Amino acid sequence: xxxxxxxxxxxxxxxxxxxxxxxxxxxxxxxxxxxxxxxxxxxxxxxxxxxxxxxxxxxxxxxxxxxxxxxxxxxxxxxxxxxxxxxxxxxxxxxxxxxxxxxxxxxxxxxxxxxxxxxxxxxxxxxxxxxxxxxxxxxxxxxxxxxxxxxxxxxxxxxxxxxxxxxxxxxxxxxxxxxxxxxxxxxxxxxxxxxxxxxxxxxxxxxxxxxxxxxxxxxxxxxxxxxxxxxxxxxxxxxxxxxxxxxxxxxxxxxxxxxxxxxxxxxxxxxxxxxxxxxxxxxxxxxxxxxxxxxxxxxxxxxxxxxxxxxxxxxxxxxxxxxxxxxxxxxxxxxxxxxxxxxxxxxxxxxxxxxxxxxxxxxxxxxxxxxxxxxxxxxxxxxxxxxxxxxxxxxxxxxxxxxxxxxxxxxxxxxxxxxxxxxxxxxxxxxxxxxxxxxxxxxxxxxxxxxxxxxxxxxxxxxxxxxxxxxxxxxxxxxxxxxxxxxxxxxx
Numbered sequence: 001x002x003x004x005x006x007x008x009x010x011x012x013x014x015x016x017x018x019x020x021x022x023x024x025x026x027x028x029x030x031x032x033x034x035x036x037x038x039x040x041x042x043x044x045x046x047x048x049x050x051x052x053x054x055x056x057x058x059x060x061x062x063x064x065x066x067x068x069x070x071x072x073x074x075x076x077x078x079x080x081x082x083x084x085x086x087x088x089x090x091x092x093x094x095x096x097x098x099x100x101x102x103x104x105x106x107x108x109x110x111x112x113x114x115x116x117x118x119x120x121x122x123x124x125x126x127x128x129x130x131x132x133x134x135x136x137x138x139x140x141x142x143x144x145x146x147x148x149x150x151x152x153x154x155x156x157x158x159x160x161x162x163x164x165x166x167x168x169x170x171x172x173x174x175x176x177x178x179x180x181x182x183x184x185x186x187x188x189x190x191x192x193x194x195x196x197x198x199x200x201x202x203x204x205x206x207x208x209x210x211x212x213x214x215x216x217x218x219x220x221x222x223x224x225x226x227x228x229x230x231x232x233x234x235x236x237x238x239x240x241x242x243x244x245x246x247x248x249x250x251x252x253x254x255x256x257x258x259x260x261x262x263x264x265x266x267x268x269x270x271x272x273x274x275x276x277x278x279x280x281x282x283x284x285x286x287x288x289x290x291x292x293x294x295x296x297x298x299x300x301x302x303x304x305x306x307x308x309x310x311x312x313x314x315x316x317x318x319x320x321x322x323x324x325x326x327x328x329x330x331x332x333x334x335x336x337x338x339x340x341x342x343x344x345x346x347x348x349x350x351x352x353x354x355x356x357x358x359x360x361x362x363x364x365x366x367x368x369x370x371x372x373x374x375x376x377x378x379x380x381x382x383x384x385x386x387x388x389x390x391x392x393x394x395x396x397x398x399x400x401x402x403x404x405x406x407x408x409x410x411x412x413x414x415x416x417x418x419x420x421x422x423x424x425x426x427x428x429x430x431x432x433x434x435x436x437x438x439x440x441x442x443x444x445x446x447x448x449x450x451x452x453x454x455x456x457x458x459x460x461x462x463x464x465x466x467x468x469x470x471x472x473x474x475x476x477x478x479x480x481x482x483x484x485x486x487x488x489x490x491x492x
Contacts, residue, residue, distance in 0.1 A: 014383035019338035029073030032085025077128025127170030128180020136197035168208035177299030195228035222274035237292035253322035316459035324367035450486035
């Protein structure tokens with residue numbers, strides 16, 4: 001066993017910070033079987049009267065999904081919302097993913113589904129082939145009871161407004177892969193004028209704009225449009241698999257666990273330089289995952305797509321404890337910066353690297369699903385700033401990372417704590433010495449997610465190979481021992 005060189009201390013004089021549970025949000029896109037055959041499948045034996053899979057809804061209620069971003073993703077940059085409402089709908093050719101979209105799941109269906117899940121809707125608009133007017137018309141359709149578009153929604157059978165508060169201008173319009181990509185010079189003015197029109201419809205919207213942690217893009221955006229924005233939208237995928245579906249092994253993934261924290265800090269620096277620091281504009285990681293999606297030749301449209309390759313996103317063995325522990329480290333980074341990082345959307349909900357895999361006979365909860373289950377159902381409401389002293393875990397090519405990563409949460413009156421700790425070591429348990437201003441019991445209740453090996457995963461027929469287990473931890477000399485390749489939550 002390793003020597004106890006890992007310590008956790010409460011930062012002297014610090015105050016707990018209340019975090020927004022929107023950090024535990026999710027994302028869904030019209031890509032492969034995420035929508036059709038995923039959350040929406042009228043032919044499924046699990047379908048309700050509206051065609052929504054009830055097993056998916058119940059799973060999302062289990063992890064208390066607070067917000068879901070839709071309809072894209074790259075899909076949205078050629079999506080015209082009016083095609084997906086009303087009784088007379090025609091299929092359209094989706095130029096982004098080069099397939100036909102039936103348009104049977106549109107705005108009203110999405111809102112209805114969100115209400116059943118119990119989450120806030122968050123709509124991403126078409127800033128690729130769309131216009132500011134089209135974006136504001138969409139707000140009218142969702143939120144007004146007057147005018148052409150508000151009356152259209154009412155005529156479609158929805159008398160009451162949908163009251164959608166969260167709206168984003170665009171998706172990854174900074175990238176050459178995006179249809180309707182913009183230059184730096186174009187983007188700020190487009191966001192500004194789009195925001196003005198959308199706010200003229202509904203002044204209390206929460207507005208986002210596609211941004212990056214690169215100030216060459218985001219500084220000009222903020223200078224042009226920052227006064228109209230509540231959030232900047234940042235995306236993060238740290239294991240790029242676009243063309244070759246060859247996921248990084250466990251230890252390489254652990255070397256990537258510091259990257260989200262670094263990305264957050266860079267983005268905070270940009271906000272401060274632009275004069276929007278201190279929470280004036282907050283950060284939304286509204287697409288994030290360890291593994292990027294496998295979509296060969298995306299961005300090289302002359303080559304076309306290997307459509308069958310999309311199903312390789314769902315190979316069970318790709319979603320191991322590496323995915324779970326990276327996800328926990330990402331959430332920890334967001335929670336440490338809860339005063340600035342306000343929303344995050346795991347990408348996506350189902351299939352295509354999602355936390356849930358949907359099949360004809362039911363659903364499979366991947367390792368990442370159980371991470372969300374532990375966080376939303378075990379943490380307290382405030383993050384207590386702490387100092388870590390942790391040993392290093394060595395990787396390949398002289399890379400290293402802190403072997404432990406964690407956060408301490410506390411309730412409002414300081415009587416309950418939940419300590420989250422990731423042990424990234426694939427082989428050894430590690431001891432952590434706890435130094436907090438509270439007398440700790442000798443035995444502490446907790447839950448552990450680890451599996452038998454770092455490469456363990458869930459699959460059809462072995463759905464519960466990796467699931468959280470209740471454990472009793474014995475505190476010895478102020479230290480607790482954490483299993484290898486594990487996520488642990490201790491409550492005291």
